[in-house]
Amino acid sequence: MSIALEPARPFEPIRRSEAERLDALQAYDILDTPPEPEFDRITRLVTRIFDVPISTVTLVDADRQWFKSMQGLSICETPRSESFCDHSVQANAPLIVEDAREDPRFAENPQVVGPPHIRFYIGAPLRTLKGHVLGALCAIDSTPRKASARDIAILTDLADMVVEQIELRQTAAVDGLTGALRRSSFIDSAATAMRQTRARNEALSCLLLDADHFKRINDTRGHAAGDAVLQAIVESCRSVLRSSDIIGRLGGEEFCIMLPGADERRALGVAQRLQHAIAALPATQGHGVTVSIGISSAGPAHGDLSALISAADCALYAAKGRGRNCTVVSGRDDLSG
Template identity: 45%
Template sequence: MKEPVTNDEAGRLLALHRYCALDSVNEPNFDTITSLVQDLLGVPICAVSLIDSDEQRFKSIQGLDLTHTAREVAFCDHTIRSPGPMVVPDAEQDERFADSPLVTGEPHIRAYAGAPLTTPDGYNVGALCAIHRRRHDFTPGDVELLQRFAKVVVDQMELKTLAHQDFLTGALSRRAFTDAAVRALSQLRPMNRSATVAVLDVDHFKQINDAHGHPVGDKVLQAIGNCIGRELRSSDLFGRLGGEEFGILFYATTRAEAWRCAERIRRAVEAIDLPDVPRATVSIGLAHVDSEHSLEQALAEADTNLYLAKREGRNRSVDSGSGETSEAA
């Protein structure tokens, strides 16, 4: 697992949204973990907390009847900003928390220990926390136990994510991609940031299947999926929209940056040279997304530009809005 990334909030939010974990409240698997930690540490409150842009959401909580709090008062918001666990033996003596409404009022938090939920790509998306209503010195063993169970929580989220992934290419399913993209765009708009959507299609894929058979066609899709994944940033979204068609959300990028990345992907796919895998190329249509456009509108525009790329000879990228059209090598 990578070292935690604590200075990339946009990437952190995107990592959180990939899990599609904010749409429901409690998760039974997490309830088992928080109940066990509560018993092992002898604490009255234990929770799995996820930190969204302005809210703390509890995916499981023992000892309190809460589903969320404001992010600004969340102890776990401090935990995710740290490279490791955070321990507060006495919140009333800690200037960060002494005046917090969670300390001065219900639930009267006095002692806190939190282990960050660190994703495989290094983002702290939340915390597993144990809470006392009295002063308490958590031992190193207590903190180690929290860390171990925090890893189990992340493993559970990763397993759940597999249900939203395309097994062959590693891309998100169409539904998971569009859901995550909508949430990602909603985070960009308040920051006056934009994004670019790309739709990619494998050129002459039916001919590859007809000439070599579907198992070989699957190898082509797998190689292309792996290639695209290597070229993207961790903050970008990559989904399989259906068949040989893929979608990408270039997150928080300028139109020019997204264009360069699309061209890099196109050339990288063209250069794939693997045994028993026929050479293939992709055509790409791009569309800019800002506060005036929905994801649906952007995908429709990108699809239109993909059609133009096909009509103009394939193995090229088109962004009609910027006037960019690449020439195949």
């Protein structure tokens, strides 16, 4: 038997908003990150309060469910097709499954007929302040059980605590002025992107971007004008970049962008669009702001993140030497703009 204690939204609107939901999940930059005690504390509480052997903070990605925190499991993800939590995500409502073997949706699920032999499931959606459901907080048992409205109320409160931690995590990672990632958070996210692209045998490119003559703006227009320019640069970058791209402020007027799946030529195209978009910004037109960009792509010559960023930095230095307001690709005089 399964019970949804809140009315589900119509199915079609949910499907139409799935891309938006996935974009929101990517924006939190939490997938494939190491365990964190703030989340583990909550799943431990769930196992104790509900007296169950398994609890997870589950984030539902496009084709998988990934566990940010887990108690009682040794795997970190499963296919989305096997996910109980996805049903809570799609319904945007808590879900109780009192006996999975008696529920036709789950009776043949590999997680039911095989380890961990799920019989009882209770999950509450992880709903952000903007209404995006990222996943669910769940309690799982290998024996059938009953659950009450009180149980759902408790689990929903704990799910809200998970979302608060996700929001706090993002706030701490973000530069207060521009909204780009802070340096340390950017390095962590970029390292994760490098591991993921290597595992999928995909390209990865790095853009290092610097505002030209920025000190002149601060000296002649004041720091408030300089701050406005930095904000406008990042806003312009976001209008060009994909949700999967990563932008961080390394310091001052220098920004770094990681482009998963982009080779040198694609990265050069992105850089050129960035330069055009920034030049067209009203906030910068009166100040004569341009940007110089250095590009590097992952390969044998720069096999780790530090080497990749260092190569982009050298290319940026070359762009500055060419008179600024241009892009240079590391080691490629024929791929510049």
